[in-house]
Amino acid sequence: MKILVCISHVPDTTSKINFTDNDTKFDTNGVQFVIGPNDEFGLTRAMWFKEKQGASVDVVTVGEKDAEPTIRKTLAIGADKAIRVDAKPMDAFQVAQEIADVAKNGGYDLVIAGRESIDYNGGMVPGMVAKMIGANFINTCVSLEIEDQKATAIREIDGGKETLTCDLPLVIGGQKGLVEEKDLRIPNMRGIMMARKKPLEVKAPVSEKSLVEFKKFSKPAPKGDVKLVNADNIDELIDLLHNEAKAI
Amino acid sequence: MSILIYAESENKKLKKAAFEVASYAASIAEKTQDDVVAVTVNADNTGDLGQYGVSKVLNVQNESLEKFNVESYSEILTKAVEETKADIVILSQSANAKYLAPLLSVNLKAGYASNVVELPETESGFQVKRNVFTNKAFGMAEITTDKKIIGLSSNAFGLHEKEAKAETVDFNPEISDSSIEVQSVDKNTDKVSIADAEIVVSGGRGLKGPENWGMIEELAEVLGAATACSKPVSDMGWRPHSEHVGQTGKPVASNLYIAIGISGAIQHLAGINASKTKVVINTDEEAPFFKAADYGIVGDAFEVVPQLVEKLKEFKASNA
Numbered sequence: 001m002k003i004l005v006c007i008s009h010v011p012d013t014t015s016k017i018n019f020t021d022n023d024t025k026f027d028t029n030g031v032q033f034v035i036g037p038n039d040e041f042g043l044t045r046a047m048w049f050k051e052k053q054g055a056s057v058d059v060v061t062v063g064e065k066d067a068e069p070t071i072r073k074t075l076a077i078g079a080d081k082a083i084r085v086d087a088k089p090m091d092a093f094q095v096a097q098e099i100a101d102v103a104k105n106g107g108y109d110l111v112i113a114g115r116e117s118i119d120y121n122g123g124m125v126p127g128m129v130a131k132m133i134g135a136n137f138i139n140t141c142v143s144l145e146i147e148d149q150k151a152t153a154i155r156e157i158d159g160g161k162e163t164l165t166c167d168l169p170l171v172i173g174g175q176k177g178l179v180e181e182k183d184l185r186i187p188n189m190r191g192i193m194m195a196r197k198k199p200l201e202v203k204a205p206v207s208e209k210s211l212v213e214f215k216k217f218s219k220p221a222p223k224g225d226v227k228l229v230n231a232d233n234i235d236e237l238i239d240l241l242h243n244e245a246k247a248i
Numbered sequence: 249m250s251i252l253i254y255a256e257s258e259n260k261k262l263k264k265a266a267f268e269v270a271s272y273a274a275s276i277a278e279k280t281q282d283d284v285v286a287v288t289v290n291a292d293n294t295g296d297l298g299q300y301g302v303s304k305v306l307n308v309q310n311e312s313l314e315k316f317n318v319e320s321y322s323e324i325l326t327k328a329v330e331e332t333k334a335d336i337v338i339l340s341q342s343a344n345a346k347y348l349a350p351l352l353s354v355n356l357k358a359g360y361a362s363n364v365v366e367l368p369e370t371e372s373g374f375q376v377k378r379n380v381f382t383n384k385a386f387g388m389a390e391i392t393t394d395k396k397i398i399g400l401s402s403n404a405f406g407l408h409e410k411e412a413k414a415e416t417v418d419f420n421p422e423i424s425d426s427s428i429e430v431q432s433v434d435k436n437t438d439k440v441s442i443a444d445a446e447i448v449v450s451g452g453r454g455l456k457g458p459e460n461w462g463m464i465e466e467l468a469e470v471l472g473a474a475t476a477c478s479k480p481v482s483d484m485g486w487r488p489h490s491e492h493v494g495q496t497g498k499p500v501a502s503n504l505y506i507a508i509g510i511s512g513a514i515q516h517l518a519g520i521n522a523s524k525t526k527v528v529i530n531t532d533e534e535a536p537f538f539k540a541a542d543y544g545i546v547g548d549a550f551e552v553v554p555q556l557v558e559k560l561k562e563f564k565a566s567n568a
Binding site: 167223234 | 315316318342343344346347348349350351353354355357358359360361362363373375379380381382383384385386387388389390391392393427428429430431432433434435436439440441442443444447471482483489490492495496497503504514515518521524525527528538539540541542543544545546547548551552555556559560563567
């Protein structure tokens with residue numbers, strides 16, 4: 001089985017978010033970039049398929065040179081080969097086109113992406129890739145088993161879960177549950193050394209077409225101070241929630 | 249011309265999200281002089297959409313579509329867009345709508361903006377305001393294609409009644425066989441889901457162990473709320489992953505969010521930031537959550553929550 005894992009290069013979850021150039025660009029100053037958390041669960045599941053079922057695992061990212069340390073990390077974790085499509089990510093459609101091209105030409109059976117990236121939170125790339133390459137698609141995937149080219153997956157729905165089956169090729173939008181938090185791997189020294197010898201292919205983009213463009217960013221208005229209520233005065237809290245906030 | 253909405257239903261009844269999406273579409277239609285057309289699948293009360301400004305409902309009645317299927321449903325919407333020549337398609341941000349919207353976007357070659365929180369601005373291009381960086385910021389996104397898809401964030405617009413008469417017509421386009429099979433659906437029907445909840449009650453490490461969740465559930469029951477938890481609580485296995493809210497868990501956009509024993513890590517606060525009113529109960533007055541909350545009680549959850557449950561029962565009884 002050939003697996004392609006899509007990796008987003010995103011600000012660490014603790015990052016302070018600021019903008020520059022008259023609020024038109026994300027300010028990367030002092031920001032640490034990491035593998036997208038949803039992608040990392042998928043990557044770890046891919047390593048399981050590699051170790052238990054002999055799958056090969058390639059990773060792809062669409063990004064400029066600054067994304068290389070992030071994708072190198074996936075090689076150190078155990079991916080076999082990395083592909084960086086040398087393009088500045090503009091919107092989901094453009095990124096999906098690039099990944100679809102890699103997926104189609106590489107003949108992958110399974111494409112694993114995170115359900116959404118934690119920067120622009122579009123949540124669209126996996127579904128778009130699936131449609132573009134004519135593969136099946138399962139989103140918010142929290143469990144995935146593959147036997148004899150057949151997938152059994154659990155999808156999280158609002159208020160529950162759904163078990164689905166389908167043939168490969170398949171694209172999933174993954175998240176926590178594919179593996180547990182404790183299963184995530186930190187690259188060890190041997191992995192880091194080996195990663196240096198693994199191929200990192202830089203590929204020219206096939207398209208520059210984007211459909212949605214960010215024009216300007218803003219931050220939420222600063223919040224007023226919290227109103228503290230005495231622990232002995234629960235009635236006051238109920239009164240505030242009812243009459244002031246109109247929340248109950 | 250028309251604006252098309254996907255009005256979701258469950259057990260043949262339209263969901264609140266359907267009416268919110270209708271309200272939003274009707275507000276756009278008022279400016280552009282368009283009609284709002286809704287697509288429903290196996291819904292009984294389609295006429296109710298009229299109260300929110302929908303003038304026509306394309307109702308699909310098909311027993312084989314009782315379970316949601318992403319391929320069939322996106323095909324239905326694609327065909328409905330062809331039928332109505334709609335330029336704007338509006339969906340909610342439920343798990344199912346988020347699942348099908350990217351497929352629809354590719355089918356229609358339509359730019360799709362998700363997590364939208366306000367009406368579009370059309371003075372210089374078609375721009376929508378959406379959440380980015382998990383609610384830590386907003387972005388104005390211009391959709392540059394002729395056809396546009398908007399995913400409206402839950403509770404961002406609210407319900408706005410607008411008297412119109414919705415005419416329901418049968419809509420049964422041919423649908424290809426789906427290659428994904430739904431084997432089973434496991435849904436907790438007696439509890440409200442985080443996505444649909446008006447109120448969410450959430451517990452953190454301050455509750456000391458899974459055995460203490462009874463009071464969280466009791467509080468949720470009194471309020472008709474969904475229960476949720478912080479990341480460490482789900483990582484330790486005290487509560488299921490499906491309850492984890494925050495940046496890497498589920499986003500919450502409820503009217504009221506009550507955080508109990510949650511200190512308020514930046515990732516957690518980002519995930520719940522879209523909620524309208526936030527209440528924190530924590531022993532540590534230095535907890536970062538107090539900076540993000542509207543109301544707070546510095547106190548021990550084990551003393552405060554049982555009292556709150558009792559007082560709320562009294563309140564509910566006298567306001568019934």
